[in-house]
Amino acid sequence: MLRQIEGSKAIAETVALCRPEVVCAYPISPQTHIIEAVGAMVKAGTLAPCEFINVESEFAAMSVAIGASATGARAYTATASQGLLFMMEAVYNAAGLGLPIVMTLANRAIGAPINIWNDHSDAMAVRDSGWIQLFAETNQEASDLHVQAFRLAEELSVPVMVCVDGFILTHAVEGVDLLDQSFVDSFLPPYEPRQMLDTKAPVSIGAMVGPEAFEEVRYLAHLRQLDALERIPEIAREFFESTGRESGGLVRPYRTEDAETVVVAMGSVLGTIKDAVDARRDLGERVGVLGVTSFRPFPSDAVRDALAHARQVVVIEKAFSIGAGGVLSTDIAIAIHHEQTLLRTVVAGLGGRAITQRSLEKVLDHASRDELAALTFLDLDQGAVDRERARMHATRRSGPSAENLLRDRSAVSPRAHA
Amino acid sequence: MFQVRIHGRGGQGVVTAAEILSVAAFDEGRHAQAFPSFGSERTGAPVVSFCRFDDRVIRTREPVMEPDAVIIQDVTLIHQVDLFSGLSPDGYVLINTSNSFSDLGFGDFFDQYHTERLMTCPATDIALEHLGRPLPNAALLGGFAALTGEIAWDSIDKAVREHFAGPVGERNAAAVRAAFDYVASKVKEVARASTN
Numbered sequence: 001m002l003r004q005i006e007g008s009k010a011i012a013e014t015v016a017l018c019r020p021e022v023v024c025a026y027p028i029s030p031q032t033h034i035i036e037a038v039g040a041m042v043k044a045g046t047l048a049p050c051e052f053i054n055v056e057s058e059f060a061a062m063s064v065a066i067g068a069s070a071t072g073a074r075a076y077t078a079t080a081s082q083g084l085l086f087m088m089e090a091v092y093n094a095a096g097l098g099l100p101i102v103m104t105l106a107n108r109a110i111g112a113p114i115n116i117w118n119d120h121s122d123a124m125a126v127r128d129s130g131w132i133q134l135f136a137e138t139n140q141e142a143s144d145l146h147v148q149a150f151r152l153a154e155e156l157s158v159p160v161m162v163c164v165d166g167f168i169l170t171h172a173v174e175g176v177d178l179l180d181q182s183f184v185d186s187f188l189p190p191y192e193p194r195q196m197l198d199t200k201a202p203v204s205i206g207a208m209v210g211p212e213a214f215e216e217v218r219y220l221a222h223l224r225q226l227d228a229l230e231r232i233p234e235i236a237r238e239f240f241e242s243t244g245r246e247s248g249g250l251v252r253p254y255r256t257e258d259a260e261t262v263v264v265a266m267g268s269v270l271g272t273i274k275d276a277v278d279a280r281r282d283l284g285e286r287v288g289v290l291g292v293t294s295f296r297p298f299p300s301d302a303v304r305d306a307l308a309h310a311r312q313v314v315v316i317e318k319a320f321s322i323g324a325g326g327v328l329s330t331d332i333a334i335a336i337h338h339e340q341t342l343l344r345t346v347v348a349g350l351g352g353r354a355i356t357q358r359s360l361e362k363v364l365d366h367a368s369r370d371e372l373a374a375l376t377f378l379d380l381d382q383g384a385v386d387r388e389r390a391r392m393h394a395t396r397r398s399g400p401s402a403e404n405l406l407r408d409r410s411a412v413s414p415r416a417h418a
Numbered sequence: 419m420f421q422v423r424i425h426g427r428g429g430q431g432v433v434t435a436a437e438i439l440s441v442a443a444f445d446e447g448r449h450a451q452a453f454p455s456f457g458s459e460r461t462g463a464p465v466v467s468f469c470r471f472d473d474r475v476i477r478t479r480e481p482v483m484e485p486d487a488v489i490i491q492d493v494t495l496i497h498q499v500d501l502f503s504g505l506s507p508d509g510y511v512l513i514n515t516s517n518s519f520s521d522l523g524f525g526d527f528f529d530q531y532h533t534e535r536l537m538t539c540p541a542t543d544i545a546l547e548h549l550g551r552p553l554p555n556a557a558l559l560g561g562f563a564a565l566t567g568e569i570a571w572d573s574i575d576k577a578v579r580e581h582f583a584g585p586v587g588e589r590n591a592a593a594v595r596a597a598f599d600y601v602a603s604k605v606k607e608v609a610r611a612s613t614n
Binding site for chain 2: 006172173175268269271272274
């Protein structure tokens with residue numbers, strides 16, 4: 001049923017339709033509304049049978065999810081930012097053990113400096129953990145992806161993280177066509193564990209593995225992710241055939257057929273980018289967009305095909321590897337591996353800085369004249385940076401840069417950039 | 419696309435107002451999007467929320483920087499926050515105050531704007547009368563409907579009743595109606611004055 005609903009609420013209701021048996025979470029902005037809504041449904045008895053376990057930290061949340069999943073229960077949790085970092089060890093364990101937990105990551109920046117706003121730094125921090133990572137463009141897709149995520153996770157025995165832009169999606173109220181229970185029940189069969197703690201057929205899970213087999217265990221995990229490259233588009237196609245909605249899949253091209261320049265991005269910023277691309281198309285520029293939905297596994301072949309005719313590729317990323325550059329860009333570079341394509345990285349939207357159509361059009365304008373540098377930072381206040389560098393040069397005890405920059409911009413609140 | 423920016427203070431239902439407005443637009447069969455200016459909001463701190471609606475699918479995720487209408491829930495924000503940033507000369511302004519617009523000390527700031535699109539509404543007084551609490555958000559949406567004609571009054575009424583269940587919904591709906599009537603009569607007054 002189509003409803004005007006907050007993203008978090010739509011996600012929570014969809015998660016409930018997936019009939020999780022154990023939900024354990026620790027609240028952290030901007031994930032809180034999701035977990036509150038799931039908790040309320042458990043308490044009201046509308047999500048049953050389901051055990052909602054209050055835990056004392058994110059580390060405990062993921063640990064409980066691991067325990068629950070190992071006993072054969074369908075387990076769900078959600079977190080963001082520092083919460084994800086706090087559960088980091090358990091995040092790797094969930095993947096290493098091959099437990100099909102589904103987790104919503106309400107993407108948020110990582111401190112310091114303290115910042116509660118959106119970017120993709122948290123997702124990037126667990127890029128190599130072995131979780132499948134799917135990025136949602138809209139709240140419709142964020143909701144739909146959860147059903148696909150449980151299906152994919154349980155088929156392959158791999159945990160799946162649904163990455164949803166914090167605040168921008170989680171706190172946005174917009175139209176979402178919520179699935180009905182009978183469809184979800186038919187799309188998502190009951191969980192049949194590949195491994196479980198069962199007193200009738202006892203096994204141990206989590207053995208210490210030495211050099212004699214560790215590489216093979218890891219390689220098997222890699223193969224399961226490669227299997228996911230096959231299954232993600234198949235599951236999305238099956239979902240499309242039933243619902244008519246193009247949620248999920250590996251990549252999503254938009255006006256790329258004859259595009260000389262293709263912008264690549266992940267998540268909710270794709271909407272604003274599409275508006276910018278349409279505006280440039282109206283001016284006669286041949287530009288397109290490639291949305292990457294599946295970040296892990298990374299769909300190199302699909303990316304290469306989609307970018308085969310592009311002369312220039314502009315990757316817009318809400319995170320970067322400090323001291324190196326783009327993260328998504330690195331994967332794109334490996335995927336396209338031909339030197340004649342110009343690859344440009346634009347780091348944007350860090351710590352919640354709004355990515356505006358106007359700024360995006362400026363990027364496309366520069367790109368059209370081959371004036372875009374290899375690595376740029378969208379709407380960077382170079383003057384403020386230069387002044388802080390000068391202060392650092394002038395005195396040894398120049399003080400904390402974050403505080404200096406706030407004073408420099410006389411910003412009482414970072415909301416000035418929201 | 420019609421874009422609205424709502425300014426107020428934490429605790430006044432600024433975020434709720436944007437949400438209710440989006441539901442009203444949705445109920446009229448339009449695409450609508452509402453979202454807060456994401457911050458660690460505290461009671462009394464300046465808060466901004468946004469709502470945009472359109473007959474086409476809304477893809478943009480940028481904040482509303484060039485609003486077609488600005489609703490000010492708290493008059494003490496004037497001269498403290500850049501309330502009218504990006505507002506076009508064809509834009510609408512609705513301010514919650516029992517003063518008249520010309521008494522607010524804007525000087526010549528609004529000279530290029532349409533007088534009949536600049537209104538005040540004593541929404542807190544109306545809320546106190548109907549709800550017994552100084553929550554002006556729902557009432558201002560009634561005023562918004564009267565001022566802009568972009569959303570029907572009964573769509574706001576329905577959305578308010580959906581949001582606030584039972585007697586609270588009734589009381590808010592009464593405040594919506596009262597503010598709608600107040601602003602509608604003022605709009606008529608200005609129109610009469612300009613034709614005379």
